[in-house]
Amino acid sequence: MNQPLSRWQRLWRWLKHPLWLGIPIGIFVLVLMGAGFQGVMVASNQxxxxxxxxxxxxxxVQEYKASPHYVSDGDVYATCADCHVPHPFIDKMKVKIAATADIYYMMTGKITKENFEEHRPELAQMVWDDMEADNSANCRHCHAGDNFLLSEQPQRARLNHVQMDKRGETCIDCHTGIAHKRIVIK
Ligand code: HEC
Ligand code: HEC
Ligand code: HEC
Ligand code: HEC
Structure with missing residues (x-):
């Protein structure tokens, strides 16, 4: 019965997925050609x-939809890209190139729905490392100034936030699992 799919069958099954025909291929072709550059960056951030x-x-995606930054399909507090794509332009390019590598891994079957859980700790670690390295810049892009008033926060939050700079802590040190299943690495 259930024969394992060959690499080519898997590639084909993946390519014929309808979403593919529209958005991503077009975007990647445009990115590679360098056409309409700025516009492409914005579109691919959706x-x-x-x-x-x-x-x-x-x-x-299912986990994100159950998380506090998602309200409804038409209304979110933060998109995937808001948390994962760095703001400065050069960093954006770095992430685009990494995303192209993601395609390669998917085609060669490194990550599948079946083995995703095994790979999660290593993927989560990559994200944590990025956020540690830039002091959770994407979180701070929104949670700053009037959107991060210590005086309006509940005591437990305020007591932690007031000390974090002095203690050399950053958002992701305490807020792992904010958008996905919390991964614990021991
Ligand atoms: C073409 C398919 C594809 C698209 C489109 C895609 N991803 Fe991925 N993504 C993958 C695959 C495959 C992996 C696992 C690859 C690996 O690192 O081994 C992955 C891993 C990740 C990771 C964890 C590893 C890392 O690099 O930090 C994050 C975060 C991520 N994707 C976010 C995004 C965001 C945000 C977008 C939209 C801007 C996006 N992805 C669009 C296929 C895709
Ligand atoms: C695009 C803007 C945006 C980004 C990026 C963002 N947030 Fe939020 N976040 C919001 C908004 C809006 C709310 C809901 C209003 C509020 O609680 O301030 C929220 C709510 C929260 C809450 C309260 C959750 C709850 O249970 O009600 C936490 C904690 C939080 N964010 C942490 C983070 C962390 C950590 C990051 C980075 C990994 C992050 N946010 C990135 C906009 C953002
Ligand atoms: C030392 C740990 C720690 C650090 C660092 C930290 N937080 Fe928190 N944060 C908490 C705790 C504890 C709460 C209380 C809610 C809870 O129990 O999860 C909280 C609550 C919040 C809330 C909800 C506030 C409300 O009004 O209810 C937001 C938003 C938030 N944090 C964002 C951030 C952002 C953004 C950063 C980085 C600038 C950050 N936190 C850094 C521990 C931390
Ligand atoms: C509020 C910020 C936020 C949003 C929105 C968000 N993520 Fe994440 N994501 C994180 C953080 C933080 C991690 C690091 C692991 C953790 O703490 O959960 C992470 C980890 C990941 C991973 C690595 C696997 C794992 O479970 O850790 C992938 C893949 C990923 N995100 C993709 C996405 C995609 C795709 C979307 C939109 C559907 C999205 N993220 C939305 C903050 C966010």
């Missing part, structure tokens, strides 16, 4: 682009 792979590939 959730639909990230969903096109992550919806069927793993459980990331």
């Amino acid at each position: 959730n639909a682009f990230c969903f096109s792979c992550h919806l069927s590939m793993d459980t990331i």
